[in-house]
Amino acid sequence: MKDIVFTSQITVFDTIQELPETIQNLIEKAIEVRKNAYAPYSKFRVGAAILLDNGEIVVGSNQENAAYPSGLCAERVAIFHAGAIYPEATILKMAITAASDNNKTDIAVPPCGSCRQAIAEYEVRQEAPIEIYFMGEIGAIHKSASLKNLLPFMFEKKLL
Template identity: 75%
Template sequence: MKEITTSSKITVFENIQELPLVEQNLMLKAIEVRKNAYAPYSKFNVGAAILLDNGKIVVGSNQENAAYPSGLCAERVAIFQAGSIYPEARILKITISGTSERNQTTTPVPPCGACRQSIAEYEIRQESPIEIYYTGETGEIHHSASLKNLLPFMFEKKLL
């Protein structure tokens, strides 16, 4: 038997003002678009904004459905839209902001497992890391330089 040890490096910013200007503006877009979330069941609104290497910004918000598995998270709405509209562009950064209508969200909200896998597909395909910034309604912002920090054992096409 042997053990495999992994580690992740996450940078913590105390608030949005600590972010570099490009990332501040991208996070503000994620915060703004979360107002478009359709979340009547979870009451949890999430917004995502993606910066592409062509300078374009693509946004998405979570869209729920009474048949729960039929909805989509904000990250996947944004990433699939970016892939559809700008198929040749590389994704540089994703910002994510989540808030609850039930209580104040002060803990950073990372992408769920399904979203991590979707982001992984694009990171692997473009052969370059995707930076991820995520936050709650208020408080700290976490930054990962690559999806690999959040999903060290990615499932990918070479495994098929």
């Protein structure tokens, strides 16, 4: 028997102003698109913005449906849209921001498990890490240099 130890490195920024201007812009796009979320059931709005290597920014917001789980998270809306519109582009960075209609979200909200798996697929496919910045409505911003920090046991095509 042996133990396998994983370590993850997450960098925490106290304010948006501590980030490079390109990341501040990406977060602002995620905040803006968060307002377009269709979240009548959860009252939890999420926005995601993706920076591609061609300079394009693709956004997405969560879209709920009365027939759970037919809705889709912001991260998957954005990443699938990027894959459909710019299939040859490399995803460099992703910003995620979440807010509740019921209270101030002051804790950084990472991608859910399904979104982590979707992001993992793109990271493996493009053979390059995706920087992920995530936050609540207010408060600190967390940065992961790769999805592997958030999902060390990734399920990928080589396992099939």
